[in-house]
Amino acid sequence: MKKVTIIVSSLLVFACGGAKIISISQADVTRAAIKYPGITSEQLVEGQKLYAANCAKCHTLYAPSKFGEKRWNHEIDEMSGKEYANIDAKTKESITKYILTFAKQ
Ligand code: HEC
Numbered sequence: 608m609k610k611v612t613i614i615v616s617s618l619l620v621f622a623c624g625g626a627k628i629i630s631i632s633q634a635d636v637t638r639a640a641i642k643y644p645g646i647t648s649e650q651l652v653e654g655q656k657l658y659a660a661n662c663a664k665c666h667t668l669y670a671p672s673k674f675g676e677k678r679w680n681h682e683i684d685e686m687s688g689k690e691y692a693n694i695d696a697k698t699k700e701s702i703t704k705y706i707l708t709f710a711k712q
Pocket of ligand 1: 669683691694
């Protein structure tokens with residue numbers, strides 16, 4: 608059973624092509640909390656899921672480490688709009704927190 612789960616999840620990652628799913632550690636949550644006080648690992652995981660669900664429809668899921676904060680803010684602003692992902696403010700905020708936690712420093 609365990610083996611099957613591993614095979615299925617690696618197929619999913621493979622099928623999506625782009626960024627690997629980052630596993631979120633306590634150290635990541637601590638780092639994120641400097642910028643976003645009180646943030647939880649659940650919130651980061653939620654942001655990661657929303658990112659994968661909304662931002663890989665037209666191109667690969669870009670690794671958060673591909674760009675720095677300034678560039679990401681610009682890209683996310685543009686991509687959240689009606690012509691692209693068309694997401695609400697809450698979804699955008701959740702995705703932004705996840706991406707910026709793992710952005711290029
Ligand atoms: C409806 C299709 C579509 C969706 C959905 C979409 N994108 Fe895009 N994305 C594009 C297109 C087309 C471009 C290239 C043209 C441009 O920059 O305007 C692009 C470019 C980008 C780039 C620039 C890549 C580079 O190398 O310069 C980033 C980063 C990006 N998207 C992130 C996102 C994020 C984050 C989301 C989710 C909020 C998202 N995209 C959702 C179509 C989409």
